[in-house]
Amino acid sequence: MDKKKLIIIGSGPAGFTAAIYAARANLFPTLYEGFLSGPSGGQLMTTTDVENYPGFPQGILGPKMMEEFRKQALRFGTTILTEDVLSVELSKRPFIVKGGNTQLQAEALILATGANAKRLDIPGTRDGELWQKGVTACAVCDGAAPIFRNKDLFVIGGGDSAVEEAIFLTKYGKKVYIVHRRDVLRASKIMADRAKKHSKIEILWDAVIEKVVGDKVVESVILKNLKTNQVDIKEAGGVFFAIGHSPNTQFLQNQVKLLPNGYIDVKPGGTQTSIEGVFAAGDVQDHLYRQAVTAAGSGCMAALDAEKWLSAQESA
Numbered sequence: 001m002d003k004k005k006l007i008i009i010g011s012g013p014a015g016f017t018a019a020i021y022a023a024r025a026n027l028f029p030t031l032y033e034g035f036l037s038g039p040s041g042g043q044l045m046t047t048t049d050v051e052n053y054p055g056f057p058q059g060i061l062g063p064k065m066m067e068e069f070r071k072q073a074l075r076f077g078t079t080i081l082t083e084d085v086l087s088v089e090l091s092k093r094p095f096i097v098k099g100g101n102t103q104l105q106a107e108a109l110i111l112a113t114g115a116n117a118k119r120l121d122i123p124g125t126r127d128g129e130l131w132q133k134g135v136t137a138c139a140v141c142d143g144a145a146p147i148f149r150n151k152d153l154f155v156i157g158g159g160d161s162a163v164e165e166a167i168f169l170t171k172y173g174k175k176v177y178i179v180h181r182r183d184v185l186r187a188s189k190i191m192a193d194r195a196k197k198h199s200k201i202e203i204l205w206d207a208v209i210e211k212v213v214g215d216k217v218v219e220s221v222i223l224k225n226l227k228t229n230q231v232d233i234k235e236a237g238g239v240f241f242a243i244g245h246s247p248n249t250q251f252l253q254n255q256v257k258l259l260p261n262g263y264i265d266v267k268p269g270g271t272q273t274s275i276e277g278v279f280a281a282g283d284v285q286d287h288l289y290r291q292a293v294t295a296a297g298s299g300c301m302a303a304l305d306a307e308k309w310l311s312a313q314e315s316a
């Protein structure tokens with residue numbers, strides 16, 4: 001079996017940044033970019049303009065940005081494999097990585113498989129319908145887009161993310177509705193109070209969106225009160241899912257320590273996982289910040305940590 005010094009799993013900002021740093025440090029990284037699991041580039045492939053990544057004053061399209069990350073990783077000699085990793089064996093070194101077509105050994109490993117925002121299967125919100133045409137799962141990424149300006153916006157969820165995103169959206173929307181399936185918010189008290197007191201936010205309790213309607217972009221939502229069964233139609237310019245994220249860690253069960261919420265447990269302030277020689281970067285180990293720039297930063301940290309660890313192994 002072919003043995004690599006460093007294998008990186010994941011092709012978002014974390015994975016590619018790790019690859020750029022590792023390749024420049026002569027670690028000759030091999031990066032699995034995925035295939036059926038989603039497009040190379042991760043969550044940014046499903047966004048439009050990225051306007052909060054420093055260095056792009058006019059903004060840049062998410063897919064274009066990831067194409068540039070990928071090119072930069074290739075430029076310094078990263079080997080990219082377009083396949084999914086099906087399983088890993090981390091109980092002994094060298095580690096084993098089993099992909100769709102390949103099986104490789106790795107002296108060190110960086111896990112950067114990201115997370116996906118959860119969505120609900122509401123008619124009108126699916127891919128090919130109004131997804132990314134007013135329906136998104138990231139207010140911070142997409143909320144400032146012109147289509148949401150001075151419109152009534154709907155955030156689905158009742159946790160801290162829903163409240164935070166609703167507050168963020170008040171900068172752009174005419175009014176922001178939080179659509180929550182229960183009559184009490186899950187969000188922390190301080191956040192819940194902020195939402196309740198905000199003059200531009202209204203919470204629709206015990207409510208669900210049954211359908212999102214629009215020709216080319218979102219135009220209205222059909223709401224249902226779960227207690228009274230009353231159905232209501234409201235004008236809408238945007239619908240934002242804020243019902244949590246799922247880290248892509250299914251293939252890591254029983255291999256590396258995961259937190260109860262499924263994210264990889266890393267040493268505070270670093271990227272070291274519970275297994276020596278295995279590092280984690282990006283959203284797969286971060287349920288709080290989840291930004292492209294923080295993911296890229298932790299990808300850099302993981303590559304530096306891996307480099308240091310590998311050189312300590314060599315000189316031992």
Ligand code: NAP
Nearest residue numbers: 157158159160161162164181182185186242243244245287
């Ligand atoms: P979360 O706390 O898990 O909340 C998810 C919300 O979505 C819940 O209100 C839940 O409703 C709702 N939901 C889930 N599935 C649903 C479905 N099928 N239909 C309708 N509603 C559904 O997730 P989060 O808000 O993303 O927060 C994740 C973690 O990050 C939390 O620990 C949070 O405190 C933290 N966070 C902190 C901050 C901050 O401090 N500034 C900001 C963001 C996130 P139920 O309540 O009925 O279950």
